[in-house]
Amino acid sequence: SQQGEEDPQALSIQEGENATMNCSYKTSINNLQWYRQNSGRGLVHLILIRSNEREKHSGRLRVTLDTSKKSSSLLITASRAADTASYFCATDYGNAGGTSYGKLTFGQGTILTVHP
Amino acid sequence: KAGVTQTPRYLIKTRGQQVTLSCSPISGHRSVSWYQQTPGQGLQFLFEYFSETQRNKGNFPGRFSGRQFSNSRSEMNVSTLELGDSALYLCASSFRGGGYNEQFFGPGTRLTVL
Numbered sequence: 296s297q298q299g300e301e302d303p304q305a306l307s308i309q310e311g312e313n314a315t316m317n318c319s320y321k322t323s324i325n326n327l328q329w330y331r332q333n334s335g336r337g338l339v340h341l342i343l344i345r346s347n348e349r350e351k352h353s354g355r356l357r358v359t360l361d362t363s364k365k366s367s368s369l370l371i372t373a374s375r376a377a378d379t380a381s382y383f384c385a386t387d388y389g390n391a392g393g394t395s396y397g398k399l400t401f402g403q404g405t406i407l408t409v410h411p
Numbered sequence: 412k413a414g415v416t417q418t419p420r421y422l423i424k425t426r427g428q429q430v431t432l433s434c435s436p437i438s439g440h441r442s443v444s445w446y447q448q449t450p451g452q453g454l455q456f457l458f459e460y461f462s463e464t465q466r467n468k469g470n471f472p473g474r475f476s477g478r479q480f481s482n483s484r485s486e487m488n489v490s491t492l493e494l495g496d497s498a499l500y501l502c503a504s505s506f507r508g509g510g511y512n513e514q515f516f517g518p519g520t521r522l523t524v525l
Contacts, residue, residue, distance in 0.1 A: 328513060335499060337415075338516040383454065385514075396467035397444040397459030397505065399514060404453070 301384060301402040309410050314371040316405040318384030319364075325387040327360060328399065329369050332381045341369070341382075376411045413438065415504050415517035423523045429490040432520045436483050436504030443485040444514060445477060448499040457500075460485050461507070489522075497524045 301318045308314055318327070326345045330338040342358045344351050344367065351358050357370040371378055385399035416435045424430050436443050444467075445457040456469040460479035477487040483504075489496055499521050503514040 330516070335519075335521075337417075337501060337518040338503075340513050340515055343513045385454075397442050397461070397503075397514070398456045398467050398469070399444070399446075399503075400456070401446075401454035 301382075301405050303405060304403070305406045305408070307408045307410065308374060310374060310376055312374055312409075314374050314378070314407055314409070316369045316382050316384075316407070318367045318369070318402055320367075320384075320386045320400075321365065322388055323362070325395070327358075327367050328385045328387070329356075329358060329367075330383045330385060332383065332404070333379075338383065371407075374407075374409045376409050379407060379409045381406050415502060415515055417500075417502055417517035417520050419520060420518065421521045421523075423525065424492050425525050426492055426494060428492050429488060430492060430522060431486055431488045432500055432502075432522075434485045434487075434502035434504075434517060436485070436502075437515055440504035440506055440515075441483050442505045442507055442512070443479060443483065444503045444505075445485070445487050446501045446503065447471075448501060448519070449497075454501070457487065492524045494524050496522065498522060 328343045329341040332338050342353050344358050344360045355372045360367045381404045383401050383404045385401045387395050418433045442461045444459040446454050448454045458477050459467040463479045474490045479485045499519045501516050501519045503516045505512040505514045
């Protein structure tokens with residue numbers, strides 16, 4: 296399987312704390328995207344980071360990518376109860392430097408619980 | 412700009428029946444991808460359509476099929492339903508469906524097979 300792996304599988308923190316989730320993948324990628332999902336609903340796109348980028352920010356979110364280690368991390372700062380959700384990383388592997396034509400490969404996700 | 416819409420949101424079918432799900436992408440997006448999400452297998456790619464052509468296909472049996480119309484709306488069909496087809500079916504749209512394009516997901520269709 297080409298699925299990435301995320302850790303931890305579950306994370307429980309208090310409001311105001313930072314939450315860090317990690318994602319590892321297996322082969323070279325075009326890009327990596329992070330998504331949030333609330334209670335079995337649709338996925339909300341958070342950030343896309345390209346293979347030639349090392350770090351991106353969006354509001355309280357910070358994503359890093361280390362292609363040498365084939366890993367990425369998502370940091371949520373000053374977490375809120377509303378951040379409670381499942382978080383997924385998804386990789387676009389491409390093929391021989393080309394495109395994967397709409398196929399993202401998802402990890403199993405991290406369940407984040409933020410207690411008020 | 413309106414997001415990705417999926418209809419219906421919920422479906423209950425019995426084994427052996429067939430079902431058709433619909434997805435309307437974000438205006439201007441020409442690529443539509445479909446995914447199946449189950450507790451056991453997670454999110455798995457079904458297929459992708461661009462300009463009415465299937466460009467990529469996941470590892471699912473031939474009972475799963477799809478199509479895309481000239482306005483980029485897409486449908487997927489599952490024939491001869493099995494209990495294991497119960498899942499959340501998600502579609503995602505992107506501008507071109509590859510490389511550096513973000514995929515934006517709809518709310519999903521929850522299919523229950525009895």
